[in-house]
Structures are given as structure tokens and as C-alpha cells.
Amino acid sequence: MDTVIGIIGGSGVYEIDGLEDAQWISVEGPFGAPSDDLLVGKLNGVKMVFLPRHGRGHVQTPSTVNYRANIDALKRAGVTDVISVSACGSFREEMAPGDFVIVDQFIDRTFDREKSFFGPGCVAHVSVAHPTCPRLSQHCYDAALSAGITAHMGGTYLAMEGPQFSTLAESKMYREHWGADVIGMTNMPEAKLAREAELCYASVAMITDYDSWHPDHGEVDVTQIIATLMGNASKAKSIIAQLPERLGEARSDCPHGCDKALEFAIITQPEARDPAMVAKLDAIAGRVLG
Ligand SMILES: CSC[C@H]1O[C@H](OP(=O)(O)O)[C@H](O)[C@@H]1O
Numbered sequence: 001m002d003t004v005i006g007i008i009g010g011s012g013v014y015e016i017d018g019l020e021d022a023q024w025i026s027v028e029g030p031f032g033a034p035s036d037d038l039l040v041g042k043l044n045g046v047k048m049v050f051l052p053r054h055g056r057g058h059v060q061t062p063s064t065v066n067y068r069a070n071i072d073a074l075k076r077a078g079v080t081d082v083i084s085v086s087a088c089g090s091f092r093e094e095m096a097p098g099d100f101v102i103v104d105q106f107i108d109r110t111f112d113r114e115k116s117f118f119g120p121g122c123v124a125h126v127s128v129a130h131p132t133c134p135r136l137s138q139h140c141y142d143a144a145l146s147a148g149i150t151a152h153m154g155g156t157y158l159a160m161e162g163p164q165f166s167t168l169a170e171s172k173m174y175r176e177h178w179g180a181d182v183i184g185m186t187n188m189p190e191a192k193l194a195r196e197a198e199l200c201y202a203s204v205a206m207i208t209d210y211d212s213w214h215p216d217h218g219e220v221d222v223t224q225i226i227a228t229l230m231g232n233a234s235k236a237k238s239i240i241a242q243l244p245e246r247l248g249e250a251r252s253d254c255p256h257g258c259d260k261a262l263e264f265a266i267i268t269q270p271e272a273r274d275p276a277m278v279a280k281l282d283a284i285a286g287r288v289l290g
């Protein structure tokens, strides 16, 4: 199987440079419209597919991003490995603005989003105990180090609903009692949906601020975030540029089983499945639904 790298660009990352034969294509699916068209092309012989999470011009809020349509579109485009690039706040002194965190755990506090492709007529329960792919995450970490970026391997990302930033009480609770390392508004349910779609998923979180807990730093504001993002976006692009070579053109099965996540997940008996629901899952679960 060929590697197809999917990049979901977060705040500040609305395009990627240097793709050969680059073109924006529209991908339609049964879950509604994705945030934007997909930018497809090749980099060092490997197919790349880029999607700006909030759309070009940043038009979707964290709650209105159609995460299901985005993941479905990437799957339809043949993507095998998804790298999510996001801005985030930090709860740790040593994880400073400008640093990157290769996230490996999430606390999902979002409540106003569709969280599964499955539903009545076809019920599935995948494991998200380990929601990111260790192989893909390691490639991202190695790429970050070789680009001279200060990167932290592993960290817990608290996904909040937003769009407002946290209160001081929430910020302190997430940091002191819940053990979260960083905070953002978008990686959930994105990571859960990528797992349902049997895609390897890695989260590259770019720290832009100390949220509101830090006594020496004021409240978060978007101007400060954008200023830090301007530096971070070019760092993120230097990680992306290395991925084709690191992942290689020919893809071996994921040693952690991300690409087999649905193997034992569907509980609805074949005779009880709703044909309309099964049809809707053609891209996501066609491998196991036949
Ligand atoms: C621009 S500040 C808040 C905004 O930035 C992050 O977006 P993304 O995760 O797509 O980079 C954060 O989650 C909020 O949506």
C-alpha cells in the first residue's frame, strides 16, 4: 500500500508550500461539507493531502468544524496517516510558547460536536486508550528535533469546547488536579474519528501561550497567539517537509493496529444493520462492512 499523508492545518496554517502538481479539489461525502477543498499534490514522490481545519480565511469555529466530514474526505482521498497541526496553550512552565508537544493523550471536555461516524443501525465501539499512533508520532518528533525545534514527546491535551478561553479556575483545575499539559479546542473528536476511520493520527501541538494560570503572564488573547503562531507556522512547515522521506512511499501496516481499529468494533449483527447507515459508512468502514 502507498503512503498518503494527510495534514490538518490548524490556526495559522492554511496552506502548505512546495507540492508538485498541487491542486485544490472538492471532495463530497455523506457527512456534509468539509471545512474546505483539499489541496492534493506530491512531495518527494509521496502523495500529500492538506486540509485547513477552519477553512481558508479561518471561517469555522472549533464547534462548527465538521470533523466527521473532514475525516471522511481525507479517507476518501486515500489518506493513510493524518498529522494534526494545532495551536495550544500550555499548563507547564517547561513547555514554553514556541515549543512543540507531540501529544499522546486527551481529556475530552467538548460537548457540542458529533463524535462518531456510527449510530443507530450500525453501532461500533473502538478503543481510544491510546488515541495517537506511536509510529507516526515518533516520525513527527524526530522531524521536529532535526528542524531545531524544542519539542516534548508526549503530553495530555485537554480539548475544551470554546470559543472562549478558560476561566482562571478552570485553567488551575486542568493543570493542578487533572494533569493536563496543554489545552486546545479542536483535537477532539478529531482523534476519535480518525481512529474510527482506521487512520494513524499524530498531533503536533504548537504552544502559543500559558493559558490563564501563569502568574507572570497575563490572560490569553488572540493577538498574542497570532504573533507566536507566525513563528510556529514556519516551524510546522519544516516538520511537514520532512515527512515524505521519513514515512517512505511504501507503507507497512501500522504495528500498533491503528489501521485495523474496526476489526472487532462493530457490535450490530449483520442482519440487523441499517442498509442506509452501512452505505453512509462506505469510506470509513468499507473494509470491514464489505
Ligand atoms: C487562534 S486561538 C484559538 C484557536 O486556535 C486553536 O485552533 P487549532 O487547534 O485549529 O490550531 C484552538 O484550538 C482554537 O480553535
Ligand SMILES: Nc1ncnc2[nH]cnc12
Binding pocket: 087, 088, 089, 090, 160, 165, 166, 183, 184, 185, 208, 209, 210, 211, 212, 220, 225
Ligand atoms: N490557551 C488556549 N486555550 C484553548 N485553545 C488555545 N489555542 C491556543 N491557545 C489556547
